[in-house]
Amino acid sequence: MASQRGEGETTTTPAEAADKERARAIPEAAVARLAVYLRVLSGMSESGVTAVSSEELSQAAGVNAAKLRKDLSYIGSYGTRGVGYDVEVLVSHIERILGLTRNHSVAVVGIGNLGHALANYGGFPGRGFPVTALFDVDADLVGIPVGGIPVNHIDEITAICREREVSIGVIATPPPAAQSVCDRLVSAGVQCILNFAPVVLQVPDNVEVRKVDLAVEMQILSFHVARRADEAASVSVGNNGLGVDGMVIRP
Amino acid sequence: MASQRGEGETTTTPAEAADKERARAIPEAAVARLAVYLRVLSGMSESGVTAVSSEELSQAAGVNAAKLRKDLSYIGSYGTRGVGYDVEVLVSHIERILGLTRNHSVAVVGIGNLGHALANYGGFPGRGFPVTALFDVDADLVGIPVGGIPVNHIDEITAICREREVSIGVIATPPPAAQSVCDRLVSAGVQCILNFAPVVLQVPDNVEVRKVDLAVEMQILSFHVARRADEAASVSVGNNGLGVDGMVIRP
DNA sequence: TACCGCTTGTGAACGCATGCACAAAGTCGG
């Protein structure tokens, strides 16, 4: 899985080496936000904006300006005091930190409702995540192209993932199949998995899993609805001020 | 615990009132995990399991046992020392905390690739999130039923959301339309929004937004790939220690 | 060149979340 970018004798520039050392120290939460900043900056760049202040960028990204500056400081000092940041410079530095200077081949497993949507989605290839393989267990689906890629049978997963150097596996199968699919991806050398099935996957330490769980998202929203409803109720009815165990909740 | 003899003649039981007071104090991160516990517990319940220890449950949920116990302690003390937790009891308490004792009507806006998948998905209604309305701007889609629900035109959004008491709005439109759709949902009284469009939505304080951003998820995975690759590289090569950060950008 | 106003970068304080470790509280066998 070495670098596939062959320019120059050395594989990394000094700036890259510096970035990479820094990468270790970037908080997980900041990484997620950097991805958002990158999208906002890309949009600005396309609109012809060349410079931006932390205040403007933080507004557009929906975060605190101080937090944004701290996040950017994790990747280095590329701003100009009194002026702001050069959009292009920031874009290229964030891209490098996020490892977007190389493409990450994506495989989608489970070409049902969700798998179809993902395979058809045009937003990934343009951002460095080409979908290069689709898998399903259903014989009727095998061979049919979805979003331009033919569906392969799940049994071919190891060979094809190796061959196409898949680095991200997306699981969109029913929950009972998810763990087995995950195991197959892992044994095919895939080290990153994005899981849509509402199942907790067991993986070795060297594999990174992120889950997208819509039911959980909705339940969190539900929790906030309930909390809000309570607040309204206790305000209108009158709060006796006593929680359980005599804890005083509100003044 | 759970004392408080009832002067709760209203719609809430004493236990509910106690829960609701606690809800205020539950950390956001714990709420997300409670939703996961709930799913695991529901599965156990269906499999006929009636009791579970924090150790077992934490394994199944993929978290630390101490963290699980702390999370559960936020909602009250419903375990039995030396034994564990009663599955049904835990399920009902978590459901109540998450506000799942009432149904939350869901509207999906943007019936394209993703919207179709969401509308067809059978996993929501069974969990208390019935999809009761679909909207799109495309006249060709209006009137066609998807997943059993006919698509309505976006212009009807206010009336229909009010009428069907929609509490969660799901945005699956292209990015440029997302803010405008969001504004319409808000003015229709929807206070919870789940956003799939890669856009930062601006909403009033009383509206809760959660976003699902697949590109961001992939970029986080990409970051970890890069980090891992660097570690491997720096172990084999060693660090040159030069911290000089020239503004070297690859042409 | 010297000054002024603006914006970055970051040290330091704070608050939230995690994980440990153990007393309290229960069960069960005898």
Add this chain to the structure above:
DNA sequence: CCGACTTTGTGCATGCGTTCACAAGCGGTA
């Protein structure tokens, strides 16, 4: 009824992430 054993619930320490506040640095201006 007792004592050994099991598991919960939680105080506490630790670490991570966020926020504040301000000195340092830069461009513009006279």
